[in-house]
Amino acid sequence: xxxxxxxxxxxxxxxxxxxxxxxxxxxxxxxxxxxxxxxxxxxxxxxxxxxxxxxxxxxxxxxxxxxxxxxxxxxxxxxxxxxxxxxxxxxxxxxxxxxxxxxxxxxxxxxxxxxxxxxxxxxxxxxxxxxxxxxxxxxxxxxxxxxxxxxxxxxxxxxxxxxxxxxxxxxxxxxxxxxxxxxxxxxxxxxxxxxxxxxxxxxxxxxxxxxxxxxxxxxxxxxxxxxxxxxxxxxxxxxxxxxxxxxxxxxxxxxxxxxxxxxxxxxxxxxxxxxxxxxxxxxxxxxxxxxxxxxxxxxxxxxxxxxxxxxxxxxxxxxxxxxxxxxxxxxxxxxxxxxxxxxxxxxxxxxxxxxxxxxxxxxxxxxxxxxxxxxxxxxxxxxxxxxxxxxxxxxxxxxxxxxxxxxxxxxxxxxxxxxxxxxxxxxxxxxxxxxxxxxxxxxxxxxxxxxxxxxxxxxxxxxxxxxxxxxxxxxxxxxxxxxxxxxxxxxxxxxxxxxxxxxxxxxxxxxxxxxxxxxxxxxxxxxxxxxxxxxxxxxxxxxxxxxxxxxxxxxxxxxxxxxxxxxxxxxxxxxxxxxxxxxxxxxxxxxxxxxxxxxxxxxxxxxxxxxxxxxxxxxxxxxxxxxxxxxxxxxxxxxxxxxxxxxxxxxxxxxxxxxxxxxxxxxxxxxxxxxxxxxxxxxxxxxxxxxxxxxxxxxxxxxxxxxxxxxxxxxxxxxxxxxxxxxxxxxxxxxxxxxxxxxxxxxxxxxxxxxxxxxxxxxxxxxxxxxxxxxxxxxxxxxxxxxxxxxxxxxxxxxxxxxxxxxxxxxxxxxxxxxxxxxxxxxxxxxxxxxxxxxxxxxxxxxxxxxxxx
RNA sequence: GGCCGCGUGGUGAAAUCGGUAGACACAGCAGACUUAAAAUCUGCUUCGCGGUAGCGCGAGUGCCGGUUCGAGUCCGGCCGCGGCCA
Numbered sequence: 001x002x003x004x005x006x007x008x009x010x011x012x013x014x015x016x017x018x019x020x021x022x023x024x025x026x027x028x029x030x031x032x033x034x035x036x037x038x039x040x041x042x043x044x045x046x047x048x049x050x051x052x053x054x055x056x057x058x059x060x061x062x063x064x065x066x067x068x069x070x071x072x073x074x075x076x077x078x079x080x081x082x083x084x085x086x087x088x089x090x091x092x093x094x095x096x097x098x099x100x101x102x103x104x105x106x107x108x109x110x111x112x113x114x115x116x117x118x119x120x121x122x123x124x125x126x127x128x129x130x131x132x133x134x135x136x137x138x139x140x141x142x143x144x145x146x147x148x149x150x151x152x153x154x155x156x157x158x159x160x161x162x163x164x165x166x167x168x169x170x171x172x173x174x175x176x177x178x179x180x181x182x183x184x185x186x187x188x189x190x191x192x193x194x195x196x197x198x199x200x201x202x203x204x205x206x207x208x209x210x211x212x213x214x215x216x217x218x219x220x221x222x223x224x225x226x227x228x229x230x231x232x233x234x235x236x237x238x239x240x241x242x243x244x245x246x247x248x249x250x251x252x253x254x255x256x257x258x259x260x261x262x263x264x265x266x267x268x269x270x271x272x273x274x275x276x277x278x279x280x281x282x283x284x285x286x287x288x289x290x291x292x293x294x295x296x297x298x299x300x301x302x303x304x305x306x307x308x309x310x311x312x313x314x315x316x317x318x319x320x321x322x323x324x325x326x327x328x329x330x331x332x333x334x335x336x337x338x339x340x341x342x343x344x345x346x347x348x349x350x351x352x353x354x355x356x357x358x359x360x361x362x363x364x365x366x367x368x369x370x371x372x373x374x375x376x377x378x379x380x381x382x383x384x385x386x387x388x389x390x391x392x393x394x395x396x397x398x399x400x401x402x403x404x405x406x407x408x409x410x411x412x413x414x415x416x417x418x419x420x421x422x423x424x425x426x427x428x429x430x431x432x433x434x435x436x437x438x439x440x441x442x443x444x445x446x447x448x449x450x451x452x453x454x455x456x457x458x459x460x461x462x463x464x465x466x467x468x469x470x471x472x473x474x475x476x477x478x479x480x481x482x483x484x485x486x487x488x489x490x491x492x493x494x495x496x497x498x499x500x501x502x503x504x505x506x507x508x509x510x511x512x513x514x515x516x517x518x519x520x521x522x523x524x525x526x527x528x529x530x531x532x533x534x535x536x537x538x539x540x541x542x543x544x545x546x547x548x549x550x551x552x553x554x555x556x557x558x559x560x561x562x563x564x565x566x567x568x569x570x571x572x573x574x575x576x577x578x579x580x581x582x583x584x585x586x587x588x589x590x591x592x593x594x595x596x597x598x599x600x601x602x603x604x605x606x607x608x609x610x611x612x613x614x615x616x617x618x619x620x621x622x623x624x625x626x627x628x629x630x631x632x633x634x635x636x637x638x639x640x641x642x643x644x645x646x647x648x649x650x651x652x653x654x655x656x657x658x659x660x661x662x663x664x665x666x667x668x669x670x671x672x673x674x675x676x677x678x679x680x681x682x683x684x685x686x687x688x689x690x691x692x693x694x695x696x697x698x699x700x701x702x703x704x705x706x707x708x709x710x711x712x713x714x715x716x717x718x719x720x721x722x723x724x725x726x727x728x729x730x731x732x733x734x735x736x737x738x739x740x741x742x743x744x745x746x747x748x749x750x751x752x753x754x755x756x757x758x759x760x761x762x763x764x765x766x767x768x769x770x771x772x773x774x775x776x777x778x779x780x781x782x783x784x785x786x787x788x789x790x791x792x793x794x795x796x797x798x799x800x801x802x803x804x805x806x807x808x809x810x811x812x813x814x815x816x817x818x819x820x821x822x823x824x825x826x827x828x829x830x831x832x833x834x835x836x837x838x839x840x841x842x843x844x845x846x847x848x849x850x851x852x853x854x
Numbered sequence: 855g856g857c858c859g860c861g862u863g864g865u866g867a868a869a870u871c872g873g874u875a876g877a878c879a880c881a882g883c884a885g886a887c888u889u890a891a892a893a894u895c896u897g898c899u900u901c902g903c904g905g906u907a908g909c910g911c912g913a914g915u916g917c918c919g920g921u922u923c924g925a926g927u928c929c930g931g932c933c934g935c936g937g938c939c940a
Contacts, residue, residue, distance in 0.1 A: 214858065218938060221857085343855090535937085644866045644879060650936095652866075656880055663893090664879090670894090710870080719868070722878035729878090732895095798874035803924045805874055829910095843923050849873045851923050 004669035004763065006633025013765040014115055022778050023117045025073055027524040034070035035525050036062040037504055039533030039541075040077045043103040043125075044084065047110045049573045049615055049653060050534065052625045056641045056759075057570055057717070058532045059116045063758035064712045066117065067782040073525050075507040076111065076118045078104050080127035082496045083161060085430045089462045096430040097458070100127055110626060114634045115761050117778075122510045126499035127430070131506065133453030134516035135498065136435040140446050141555050143436075147193045150444060154263060154328070155423065157185040162466045163427045164189065184285050190434060190492070192422040194547045198223055200561075201419075201546055210566030212648075215538045222539050224418025229402050230332065231411040233258060233308035236317065242266070242308055245331030245416055249405065250397030253386035254338040254359035256349060258308055258320045259301065263328035270304050270322075277302055277322060284324045299348040300324045311410035312387065323348065331416055339376065346376040359386045360394060422544065424495040427467040429460055431493025439480035439487035448481050454489065467491060500541055501548035504528050504563055517557040531564040538569065568715060571650040575621040577610035585620040588655075612652050623653055635760035636662045642717040642759055664725070665763055668756070671732050672749045672767045678736065679746040682772040687740045694744035700730050701744075701751045702789035708755045709782065717759070727752055746771070754783050799824045800851040801833040809850075817844045824850040 017023065027033075038058040041051055062074040078100075085096035092099075104125060111118070124131050142148040155164040160180035170182050194201075202223045205216045228247035235242050242258060260267050262284040271277040280302040301321035310316035318336070325344050326335055339349035340358040349356055358372050360381040367384050383389045383397045392400060405411030425434065433454040435447040447454055457475040460468040469475065469491040480487035502516070508525040509518035542564070549563040578586040580601055591607050592600055600607055615622045628637050640661035645651035690698065704727045711720035731752065736742045749771055757764035757777050768777035792813060797820065799807040807827040811820060821842055824830060834854055841853040 214938080217858070221939065538938085646867085649860095649866095654866090654880080657866085660880060667894090707870095714870085716870095718866090719878085722868075725878050796874075800874085800924070803873095808874070841923060843873095845873055845924095849924080851873080853923050 002673075004666055004766070006635060006665075006762065009766045010113070010115060010633055010635070010762045013762045014112065016765070016776060017117070017778055020776060020779075022776065023072075023074065023119045024121050025071055025119055027521060028071050029524065031071040032069070033073065033525055034062075034065040034530075035073045035528045036065065036530050037075070037507070037528045037532070039531070039537060040079050040500070040503060041107065042079045042082060042084075043100055043107055045103040045106060047107055047625050049623060049625055051111075052114065052637060053570055053573060053641050053647070053651075054532060054534070055111065055114060055116055056638045057568070057647050057715075058530075059114075059118075059638075059761075060642065060712065060717060060758040061530055061532075062117050063761060063778070064709075064782070066778075067754075067757070067780065069781065072117075073507070074116075074118050075122040075510075076116075076120065077122075077124040077503055077507065078107075078126065079496065079500050079503075080104065080125040081132075081431045081493075081499055083163075083428065083430070085127075086428060086462065089430075089460075093462075095458070095460075097127070100125075100430075110629075113626075113629050114638070117761070122507055124503065124506060124510050126432070126496070126503065129453045129455050131503075132432040132499070134506070135432050135494070135502070136447070136452050136454060137449060138502065138516050138551075138555075139432075139494070139498075140435060140449065142192065142551055143446060145551070145554060147196060147551055147554075148190060149193060149421075150188060150190050152186060152188050153191075153423065154184050155187050155189060156182045157187075159183055161428075164423065164425060187425075189423045189425040190436075190490075190494075192424060192498075192544075192547065194422045194544070195417060195419055197547055197550050198225065198417045198419050199415075200550065201543065204546075204562060208562065211564075212567065212569060215535070215542070215567060215569065218538050219543055222419060222543065226416050226418075228414060228416055229398075229405060229411050230414050231311060231336065231405060232409075233311060233318070233336070235320075236307045236309060238306075242320070242334055243332045244334040244336050245414070246336060247416070248338065248341065248394075248398070249401035249411070250383060250386075250389060250392075250394050251338040251341045251359050252310075252312060252336070252401055253383075253389065254340050254357045255310060255316075255318060255336040256339055256355040256357065257318050257337045257352075259323040259326050259335050259337055259348075260304070260320065261326040261328035261333040262322055262324065264322075264333040266334075267304075267322050270306070277304065280322060299344060299351060301348060301352060303352075311405060311408060319354075321348075321352075330418065340372045341376050341378055343376045343378070346372065346374070350374070357385055359383055359389075360397075422495075422497075422547070424498055425490075425492040426495055427470065427491075428493050429456065429462075429468045431496060432499060433469070434490040434492050434494060436490040437478055437480060437487045438490060439482060439485060441485060442480055442482040442487075444490075445480055445482050445487070451481070469493070497540060497544050501544045502552065504531075504545070505549070505552060505558065515557075517552065519557050522552075522558045522560075526558060527560045527563055527565045530566050530568065532568045532570065534572075535569040542567070568648070570647050571645070572614045573653055574612040574650055575615050575623060575653045577613050577619050577621045579608045579610060581605055581608075585618075587620040588623060614650075615653070628658060632658060632662045633665070633762070635763045636665050639665060639721070639760050643721045644718055646718055647715055664728075665760065667732075668728055668752065669763060669767070671728065672752065673770050675731075675736075675745055675749055676770050676772070678742060679749070679771070680739065680742050682746075684743060684746075687743050690740040690744060691738060693734065693737075694741045697730060697734055697744045697748055699789050699792070700727060701748045702785040704755060705751060705783050705785035706790050709785075712758065720755075720759070724752065724756055727755075751783055753777060754780060795847045797824075797847065798849045799827055799830055800849060801830055802854055803851060806830055806833055813847060817846070820844050820846075820850060824852065 036058050038054045062072050066072040080100050085100050088094055088099045089096050126132065139148060156170045158165050158175040158178050158180055160178040161175060164187060165175055174181055202220055202225055205220055208216060226247050228245060229249040231244050231246060232241040244258060262281040267281065271281055301323040304320045304322060306320040307317050308320055310318060326333065337345035337348060339346040339354060339356040341360055356372055358370055360377060361367050361370055361384045362377060362381045380394045383392045389397045389400055402413040433456060435452060435454045437445045437447060439445055457472055460472065462468060476488045476491055478487055478489055505517050505522055505526060509521035512518040545563050549558060550561050552558045553561050575588065578591045580586055586607060590601060592602060613619055613621060636658065640658045643661060704723050707723050708720045731748050734745060736745045753764045753767040754777065765777050794810055795813050797809045797811055798805055799809060806829040809823050811823060821844055830852060839852045839854060843851045
């Protein structure tokens with residue numbers, strides 16, 4: 001018998017789908033839509049296993065929903081701007097555009113070989129002027145709406161990439177891409193006013209039940225809404241007040257000092273006249289801006305000599321320090337320190353010998369003896385030593401303190417967020433140019449819409465570090481659109497997160513030219529019904545997209561404020577790691593398994609097996625999807641991806657696993673094609689009667705239809721795989737003897753193909769064809785199950801004595817309780833365990849269990 | 855340190871509403887076919903004890919306790935792993 005050859009079948013069916021235009025869709029208002037989207041890839045040049053998993057999951061959903069009658073939008077594009085293209089230009093002298101478009105061509109071919117049900121007519125690349133032109137238009141609309149602004153600000157400067165990074169792109173004080181330690185610099189930057197939506201972005205999370213709770217929590221924390229108060233302290237000898245922010249106005253009576261951020265304006269003013277303070281600030285700067293580093297660093301302060309007056313106690317005078325643990329970006333950049341109830345303040349107070357007065361008493365403690373040692377008391381309790389607040393709890397104390405501050409004009413209740421506005425200026429070439437012209441007399445002037453796009457110049461010089469656009473005089477110099485005078489373009493480009501903040505909306509009408517987005521198309525397709533991608537984008541990309549969507553709504557492009565109705569985050573793919581005797585990492589194809597299970601290199605040196613880790617170039621434990629698809633075909637790769645591990649969990653790629661999937665693909669082909677010649681003609685009428693075997697097979701078939709459908713709806717692909725294994729096993733052991741048997745066998749074979757189609761689409765088409773069916777299986781609706789066949793008429797009931805299984809009964813479904821009880825008590829094993837005594841109690845759970853209490 | 859998630863055979867896992875723990879697969883073992891190997895097919899495979907065997911008994915879902923006729927599932931405490939935040 002011939003083997004299934006994916007090298008022949010897969011291109012054949014891909015061509016057939018392509019020729020029939022199966023996946024090219026348009027808005028059809030009378031049909032329900034379903035928009036499936038996987039996070040679009042960065043065109044690095046090759047797909048990796050993470051992509052295979054991501055796009056396989058999405059494709060199963062897309063194909064399943066399509067069979068279920070939905071008008072499915074499943075597009076693909078390229079997140080094509082970004083630094084690697086420039087690195088390639090610097091290292092290899094290839095133009096970023098050439099490099100990027102070449103990579104896109106290569107990866108498109110790889111993705112196509114997976115047999116994905118993608119509407120390729122909608123393909124877009126963010127680096128193409130036909131895309132970024134619209135992005136520039138959107139930028140100007142955000143600008144007009146006051147949602148984009150320019151300000152001087154401290155930035156995280158990546159000295160290796162020579163660019164600015166957003167706070168969230170700084171990880172452990174280092175650039176997220178380069179890994180280089182970050183420096184602080186002050187630059188003029190463009191910002192998206194994401195904080196205009198802080199409350200809304202946080203509040204809307206509550207209703208987003210299609211998102212994992214984990215991601216919603218991460219976003220909520222990122223936004224970091226906290227309620228507190230601004231408190232004004234009178235500065236002695238100066239005609240000004242120091243404003244501090246606190247989340248604990250209830251602890252004001254425990255204040256023993258005030259502290260300024262090294263970047264507070266007052267610090268700068270004092271430092272101008274004080275070299276020692278200047279040195280201290282410089283030392284703080286070396287810490288970087290990472291909150292974690294700052295938190296871990298030893299608390300240090302510098303007494304400015306300034307003194308302030310306590311707002312409630314005119315006689316209480318507090319010292320003002322500049323400290324290394326207060327962030328200028330958060331709150332007002334100044335705090336009051338209450339050592340007894342804040343750990344950082346306590347560490348600081350102990351170091352500098354400041355007063356520690358407890359003002360919150362833990363429940364059950366005696367105020368006369370309660371003392372704070374090395375650990376601040378941060379929980380709820382009763383306020384003491386606090387005049388009019390005494391006796392209140394923390395929440396009441398906050399309210400009362402704020403009320404008094406407001407009455408005295410010494411403060412105000414306020415809400416603070418951790419979220420900052422989104423700085424998007426990047427000093428790079430390969431990004432979307434910011435469509436603004438700087439004129440000496442008119443200031444920052446938007447590029448007129450008619451002049452868009454502001455296209456990137458082709459001629460660029462990458463021989464020096466820094467931004468080639470800033471050195472490109474021919475491109476930079478323009479006439480001011482306002483006054484006509486000599487002016488220069490903004491030479492920064494946008495953070496690539498801007499590109500990915502609206503691509504999903506552009507997919508709705510990617511060729512629409514009049515405007516960035518077609519409101520009618522968005523109205524039909526948006527929101528994305530199912531978004532699928534990695535957890536690493538849980539905060540930034542998803543939060544920026546949610547912000548952008550609110551802008552798009554405001555500009556009338558969208559009626560929806562949320563882009564993604566449901567989100568699924570897939571797990572990572574791991575692989576064993578290997579090292580040679582020198583400790584160097586080895587790739588899986590450099591390692592051989594000996595007959596006794598030991599590992600060695602091809603030249604016979606011993607190999608140390610390391611633990612399973614996420615596939616990465618540095619550990620060399622990657623497996624190339626092209627090789628896998630070349631050797632086994634796309635269906636085998638897809639099948640293994642979906643088997644065994646639930647898709648949200650990390651999975652391990654193994655040789656044995658892919659071999660097992662390959663064997664299944666072959667087995668399924670063998671069984672179905674082996675049975676095909678003996679089957680009744682396709683579409684033969686239902687026989688009048690079935691034998692017991694055929695009836696049992698039909699039951700299993702219809703149960704599988706019900707279960708696999710349910711599994712797909714709930715992302716239980718591993719369970720769907722298990723059901724199809726079961727069905728295949730049943731089919732393999734089935735011997736058809738009469739016409740009814742053969743009819744049931746055809747039904748089983750066809751069902752197997754149809755249920756498997758979303759996961760192994762090429763093989764399913766091949767089987768459908770070999771079973772004598774015309775047309776494409778891809779165009780077939782999802783099979784319906786007969787509810788009469790999914791309910792067994794007899795059930796197995798477990799009989800327990802004192803909760804322990806003693807017997808099993810095969811009884812008619814829904815048999816009356818008395819009969820079930822009798823049957824259970826009549827069991828020999830039950831009688832043995834009852835030891836002749838009457839049962840004390842018998843619990844009968846219909847169709848499931850009988851528990852006899854002895 | 856805080857918050858969240860997860861702990862089930864040799865391995866990945868399943869158990870949908872508190873009701874037969876281990877479906878399905880991988881790996882392993884035994885057998886059939888074959889000159890042989892591969893492939894394929896059949897069977898076994900949670901652990902312990904007893905029995906020639908069918909089978910019986912006991913234990914068992916990280917640990918300790920609780921609720922319940924009945925707990926992998928619910929509750930409390932602990933331990934371990936992972937993630938996020940600090």
